[in-house]
Amino acid sequence: MSTTSPPCTTRTAALGIDLGGTKIEALLLGGEGQEIWRMRVATPAGSYPATLAALRELVLAATQAAQGAPITVGLGMPGSLTALGRVKNSNSLCLNGQALQADLEALIGQPLRVANDANCLALSEATDGAAAGAAVVFAAILGTGTGAGIAVHGRVLTGPNRLAGEWGHNPLPWASAAEESARACPVCYCGRRGCVEAWVSGPALARDHLAHDGAALTAEQVAAGAAAGDAACRATLERHASRLSRALAGVINLLDPDVIVLGGGLSRMTHLYERVPALWSQWVFSGGLRDPVRTRLLPSQHGDASGVRGAAWLWREEQ
DSSP: OEEEOOOOOSSSEEEEEEEOSSEEEEEEEOTTSOEEEEEEEEOOTTOHHHHHHHHHHHHHHHHHHTTTOOEEEEEEESSEEOTTSOEESOSSGGGTTOOHHHHHHHHHTSOOEEEEHHHHHHHHHHHHSTTTTOSEEEEEEESSSEEEEEEETTEEOOTTTTOTTOGGGSBOTTOOHHHHSTTTSOBOTTSOBSBSHHHHSHHHHHHHHHHHHOOOOOHHHHHHHHHTTOHHHHHHHHHHHHHHHHHHHHHHHHHOOSEEEEESGGGGOTTHHHHHHHHHTTTSSSOGGGSOOOOEEEEOSSGGGHHHHHHHTHHHHHO
8 A cells, every 4th residue: 555645735625536456546636636645555356345445444534634624526437337326347347236336425424426437537638638628538548458438528428328438349440351350350358359449458469469479478568579679569569550540540530539548558658649640541531631630649648647637526527
């Protein structure tokens, strides 16, 4: 556990909690977005009651750090809430089917806002991050999985099915014959073949390199090899950039966002911000050289802290 707790000096504060599969991070922000307090704990493995208890302890610790000032509480999590308030589509399986918001509100004695972790990324970057001031923001997480969130005029877009931004579970657009072959087309954890997530996530990049080169490397090792001049690693990154460019071109054709922000571990691969826009032009329904694509592709400004900041801003969004 790591924690810092300078004294609270603001009249009100916003607490954001990012519930991840391996860690839970809490961040208390002042009215101008300044950090007041932060704490990180391990996520209890596979236990819903223990997860609730850990969340409650973080809220209590933040309340103490606020020194009597009122705080709002926002929670970002994998998955989303159904119309009945039950968690669905979470890769933290112990959460699925649970009334997480209602149960936690009962424990802490105050209301909270809950949103998908990718939606929190979008809200954070649209509020005071890389896409601050942009009207339409699409924020994609490229890591162990692939998710996305959408913010429109500073508000998260969810939809009646709570599915807005579930970009990772659509087919890879304009797949080649080789990519569509039964041998190459990967099975996603959702049970379908050929999902965007199964092509552009970190494990997908590593799997593609193993299939083409026979070397079992992580995505980070492939990127390091490419930087060192390894031709096979460079070829793997080029295939990945092609797939990501096609997947994002489909987003541009449908949503036409002002900014696309990348978060997650793969967002640190700097070549993406030049190579992907260079490639996506051939797939975007645009006028070519006379009408270039104006969507900007940017890394998240707040990095790993962006999701927890977005959770803190959920109440600002309501206001």
